Amino acid sequence: MVDYAGRGFHLNVCVWPDRVVAAAELLDRNGFALDAVTGMDWIAENEMEVVYDYFHPADSCRVVVRTRVPRSKPEVPTISQVYPGANWHERETHEFFGIVFLGHPNLTPLLLPEDATYHPLRKDFVA
């Protein structure tokens, strides 16, 4: 539990990469909706983080699920079969951070040009 006024969410959960689908299913069963998926580049620790923001539309509760993967092999399973809306969020996180969502039906660039192979929000990106 965290200070909502200071952080903007009620519950902060860190899980192993192979548990994100189970976490998504649990939250889905409890009536949560997906707000956003984004990434973070912890370059000093040589890790990438994936952040899932969930909210409950009726109970005013916000939950953040985080997971970390090594920078050399940034792979997490997709949650798009649980939350179809995650499809585009994961495409965006993939193109900007280079995080691969295993099992995603169509992991092509969403906002960047179709042939983009660079990941501009990585800390070591140079244009």
Next chain:
Amino acid sequence: MEPEKACSQDLSQIIKFAKLDELLDLSRANSLWPLTFGLACCAIEMMAAGASRFDLSRFGAEVFRPSPRQADVMIVAGTINKKMAPAVKTLYDQMLEPKWVIAMGNCAISGGPFVYPGQYAVIEGVDKLFPVDVFIPGCPPRPEALIEGILKLEEKLTGKRRWPTVTPQ
């Protein structure tokens, strides 16, 4: 006065002779039809220029055309990002000759506020895609500035200015 002479004098008041080219230029300059499209915040000012307060129709340029086939001036109002560039280029190519381009705002001139080291998304100036006739600086330029830009384009077409120049107080 002889009747013949009186007649020719009167006619000179209403009939003028000019080269066809000049007449065509004059008609083109007085009815510039812009292509209806906007790319970012500058387009809001372009819409304001077309609406009643600034009333672009006073200068004959209010007929925004939704098809590039019917438009003869492209007002590039906003940021051109790399993904949008092919679409903008296609629209330009689809416009019939003669055609002109106005780069409205700093984004269309040079990338504006989006130019920084490591910038990966924005085309730094529409003149990288096709030739531009008039540049209107500002972020965004006011509607008056767009009107002035259109008058400048008229000037480019006819070689003379149709409207008085306003000097700031």
